[in-house]
Amino acid sequence: MFDADLAIDCLLQEQAEKPVDGGPCSTLFIANLGPNCTEDELKQALSQYPGFNMLILRAKSGMPVAFADFEEIEQANKVMEELQGSLLPSSDRGGMHIEYARSKMRKR
Structure with a gap:
């Protein structure tokens, strides 16, 4: 069974701890979001792009x-290039601020 909380905790820990390897990934890490940003708001921006699968939004600090x-x-x-900044x-x-995630998001 897919545990979304466990998956996002693992991704956040890896993003914070792993050195950047420079390798592209189909999962993007998005930061510098305002405190009132919602999942729906971000999904609306991302779902305009082909290939969008899923989004996980989490408050960190x-x-x-x-x-x-x-x-x-x-x-x-393409999303990173067009939405950066x-x-x-x-x-x-x-x-x-958008960068490649250090690990690919696991599928359900």
């Missing part, structure tokens, strides 16, 4: 971060 999974690395790369309506701190 009071500030939300997200992992967004896409079918292909190329699709994730863009502002969501709830943003209060500048644009989103």
Whole structure:
């Protein structure tokens, strides 16, 4: 059975601890989101792109971060290029910071 809480905790720990290997991944890590950012708001922005699979949004130290999974690395790369630094309506701190996740999101 898929445990979303366990999966996101593992992804957050790996994102914080693993050194950057520079390898592209079809899962993106999204930070610099405002404290009022919602999953629906971020899904609305990401679902416009082909290949979007799923999103997990979690508050880390009071500030939300997200992992967004896409079918292909190329699709994730396009989203990263196009949305890097863009502002969501709830943003209060500048644009989103998007990078490849250090681990691919596990499928359900």
